[in-house]
Amino acid sequence: MRNGEIAEAFEELASLYELDGAVVYRVVAYRNAAKAIRESGVSVEEMARQGRADELAGVGKTIAEKIGALLDDGSIPAADKLKGRIPSGLIEVTRIPGLGPKRARLLHEQLGIESLDDLRAAAEDGRLEGVQGFGAKAAENVRAALAAGADGSDKPRLLLSKALEVGEALVGALREHPAALRVELAGSARRWADSCKDLDIVCAASDPAALVAAFTELPEIDQVGSSGEAGARAVTHSGLPVDLRIVPAESFGNLLQHFTGSGKHNEALRTDAVKRGLHVSEYGVADDESGESHAFETEEEVYAKVGLAYIEPELRENRGELKAARDGKLPELIRLEDIRGDLHSHTTLSDGRNSMREMAEAARDRGYEYLAITDHSATHGFGDDVPPDELRKQIERVAALNEELDGITLLAGTETNILPEGKLDYEDELLEQLDWVVASVHTSFQMGEQKMTDRMVAAIGHPLVDVIGHPTGRLIGRREPYALNVDRVIEAAAEAGTFLEINANPNRRDLPDNYAKAAVEAGVTIAIDSDSHGVDTLVNMRYGVATARRAWLTKANVANTRPWAEVDKLRKTPRKRYQ
DNA sequence: GCCGTTTTCGGCCCGACTGTTTTCAGTCG
Numbered sequence: 001m002r003n004g005e006i007a008e009a010f011e012e013l014a015s016l017y018e019l020d021g022a023v024v025y026r027v028v029a030y031r032n033a034a035k036a037i038r039e040s041g042v043s044v045e046e047m048a049r050q051g052r053a054d055e056l057a058g059v060g061k062t063i064a065e066k067i068g069a070l071l072d073d074g075s076i077p078a079a080d081k082l083k084g085r086i087p088s089g090l091i092e093v094t095r096i097p098g099l100g101p102k103r104a105r106l107l108h109e110q111l112g113i114e115s116l117d118d119l120r121a122a123a124e125d126g127r128l129e130g131v132q133g134f135g136a137k138a139a140e141n142v143r144a145a146l147a148a149g150a151d152g153s154d155k156p157r158l159l160l161s162k163a164l165e166v167g168e169a170l171v172g173a174l175r176e177h178p179a180a181l182r183v184e185l186a187g188s189a190r191r192w193a194d195s196c197k198d199l200d201i202v203c204a205a206s207d208p209a210a211l212v213a214a215f216t217e218l219p220e221i222d223q224v225g226s227s228g229e230a231g232a233r234a235v236t237h238s239g240l241p242v243d244l245r246i247v248p249a250e251s252f253g254n255l256l257q258h259f260t261g262s263g264k265h266n267e268a269l270r271t272d273a274v275k276r277g278l279h280v281s282e283y284g285v286a287d288d289e290s291g292e293s294h295a296f297e298t299e300e301e302v303y304a305k306v307g308l309a310y311i312e313p314e315l316r317e318n319r320g321e322l323k324a325a326r327d328g329k330l331p332e333l334i335r336l337e338d339i340r341g342d343l344h345s346h347t348t349l350s351d352g353r354n355s356m357r358e359m360a361e362a363a364r365d366r367g368y369e370y371l372a373i374t375d376h377s378a379t380h381g382f383g384d385d386v387p388p389d390e391l392r393k394q395i396e397r398v399a400a401l402n403e404e405l406d407g408i409t410l411l412a413g414t415e416t417n418i419l420p421e422g423k424l425d426y427e428d429e430l431l432e433q434l435d436w437v438v439a440s441v442h443t444s445f446q447m448g449e450q451k452m453t454d455r456m457v458a459a460i461g462h463p464l465v466d467v468i469g470h471p472t473g474r475l476i477g478r479r480e481p482y483a484l485n486v487d488r489v490i491e492a493a494a495e496a497g498t499f500l501e502i503n504a505n506p507n508r509r510d511l512p513d514n515y516a517k518a519a520v521e522a523g524v525t526i527a528i529d530s531d532s533h534g535v536d537t538l539v540n541m542r543y544g545v546a547t548a549r550r551a552w553l554t555k556a557n558v559a560n561t562r563p564w565a566e567v568d569k570l571r572k573t574p575r576k577r578y579q
Numbered sequence: 580g581c582c583g584t585t586t587t588c589g590g591c592c593c594g595a596c597t598g599t600t601t602t603c604a605g606t607c608g
Contacts, residue, residue: 022580025591029580060581098597100606133605137598243608258593263608270592275585281593 001045001071007038009070009079010063015091016082018101019108032058035264037067039319041518043487045071057320089115092152098141106131116152157195158240159476161506161543164189166220166236167199177214179207182252186259187243191313192546194476194509198241200259203231204249215244251283251295257302258282264318265311272322273306280306314549333549336542338561341370344415344438344469344501344529345538349394350375351384353534356401356410362535364408370564372411372436373398377425379417379443386414388430395433409564411435415469420444420451422458424465431464435575438501438529440469441482449483456484457492463573467499467527467559470510478507486515494523497572499559502528502551504544505537516551525570527559 014030036056037044047053048071053064066076086108093104093116107113110131111122122128123146128139167185174183180203184190187200205211208229215232216224221242225233231245247255258266258281270280277288284293285305296302300310308325312333315321324330346352347359354362356373363371375386375394386394391414398412413436416425424431424439431437439459447455459465471489472481493500500519503510508531511519516526528544530537548558555561559570568578 026580028591032581058581062580098606102605133599135599141597259608261608267592274592279593283594 003037003040003044006044006067006070007034009076010034010037010066012088012091013066013076013079013082015094015101016079016086019086019090019094019105020082021105029058030063032264033063039317039514041486041514041516041521043485046487087114089118092116093119095152095154096142096145096150098138098145103133106133116146120146155197157197157477158238159195159506160189160193161540162238163196163199163240166238166240166242167201169220170199170215170218170242171201173218174201174203174211174215177211179205179210179214181205181249184256186256187261190260191262191316192543192550194512196240198243201242201244202252202256202259203244203246204252205246208246211246212244248295250297253296253298253300253302254280254284255282257299260299260313260316262317265316265321268318268322269306269308272326276307278306312549314546315552317550331552331554334545334553334555334558334561336545338555338558339368339528339541339545340563341368341372341560341567342530342532342538342541343372343411343413343436343467343527343560343567344374344503345371345532346375346415347373349373349384349390350386351533356397357405358535359532359538360401360405360408360410362538364405366538366541368408370409370411372413372438374413374415374436374438376442377414377416379419379425388426391426391430392433411564413437415440417442418455418459420447420455422455424459424462428464432575434464437464437466438469439465439467441473445473445482447483449485452482453485453488456489460489460492460496460498465498466571466573467501467529468493469501469529469531470503470505470508471500472510472512472515474510474512475507476509481510486518490515490519490522490524493519497525499525499527499571502526502544502547504528504530504540504542504547506540506543509543509547511547511551513547513550516548516553520551520553520557525559526553526557529560 010030011034014027014034017030018027036058040056044053048067053059053067054061070076090104090108093099094101111127113119113122123139123142128134128142129136167189171183171185174180182204184202186202188196189199203211212227212232216227216234220236221234222237223235234242236242245255245259273280279286284295285302286293294305303310309328309330311321311325311330342363345359347354347356360371378385378387395412398410402410412434414434415438418439418441419425460468472484474481500511502516520526526548528548530540532538559567568574
């Protein structure tokens, strides 16, 4: 079973316990365990088989046993038992705004409601008002939510690149307003998560009312829900909810820290602080000893007050960053400026939109020292392939252009398909003449896990494969990863010395952060590549670096923070012509 | 149900808002 599937089972179990009226701490414990399982960079099934599932933070003896039962029998006995009492449709009912587990349970007990359809009927025929705690307003809110299309599914999330497009425009416009003192994007966008469900903007202002008024008039804003001196809630034309908060400048650090999250990070931070007699909220840090509350202008001061080193937003996911901050063991995260070249790009020779020269000049303008031209191989499958003879000519064209270009080195490369049997798309004799070889899967996505993993491991073992491109094949929010044993892929890459890519395309960000972290811990070197198909997407490198930062990576973990000559030496098969 | 530089038992973040209350529970972020 995949980590995601195991996590889902425990999320369901948490909801069932919650509807059954279990103590909230038990429900939270199951939810925390589900999160740890989902985010694990190694196979939890494998850990469980080895009796090590309880090494995950938040998984103890009881949950470890339940994981075992789930793997052995396909279900958790406690969940099966609860399902006898609690209809699964009730979980959807709890996702209607304003309805939670307590009220859903009440509706089940008093009206026999078991599904959204039942809820709709009861809201329409007036039975809802008869339930204790429900008045006319509550019933009306349910009717409105259902009419607005609430269907019991989780809120949709927008890809980070789309959210940032809007968020950066809003922040830029607000910063230009004369009343603005400080304006920062907070929330999941500031943590560079894969996707966002809303935007949070935190401001300090000399004239709050004027700044709020200006915000509601911005061209990106469609509807304004509520607004006042303290901020506004609005929705953009693209349907993204935006929360604007205005705070006093002297407590800007507290608010920014609070609204950057994540919720789990803040919860853990506060629990930790309580042990030191400190109570952290968005307004300040209250000190039991002095009885005073301390407000801070900067986040650095907030973290210092609770005895922690400053934690970068990308790390604030409660994945061990608090302990590392306490022990002074936070990594010095890689920065975008550390990147010295891009090792995966396309031109019009395959499916790119710009010529080799245009790509080279654009890369040089970004300050890169080198750019690998890696057009698709002979069986790419989408047309625009590069047959062997064409690739030979391309090597010559790269050499000729290098003669003309100053300030950047072009590398002759390929993004070769990994064929279903694990072989590559060109003969070794041709691959040997290339400076850089990316190998990726672009066909036969539906293979079983064993075959797909064998296929990948075979490519990793090929002496002339420098890096595996977008190793899991996921498309964020649209396509699950291939059925792949990522543990084995990482192990094979570590053993062979083959690099694994963090593909920086914002739709991919592949390797994902959890796997990239596990890969580096296993000794794998990472390459962060834009996979640009035009000059306009070289900037996507920032999403790859963000994923690397979320994976706790340093400059040293990433190949292309080095000059090209060092990258050549670092890979498993340095090419003779460079020696 | 988990966890341990106060604890192997007794804790387990903080505050705002809403609607229904007659002092607060439930929900949300």
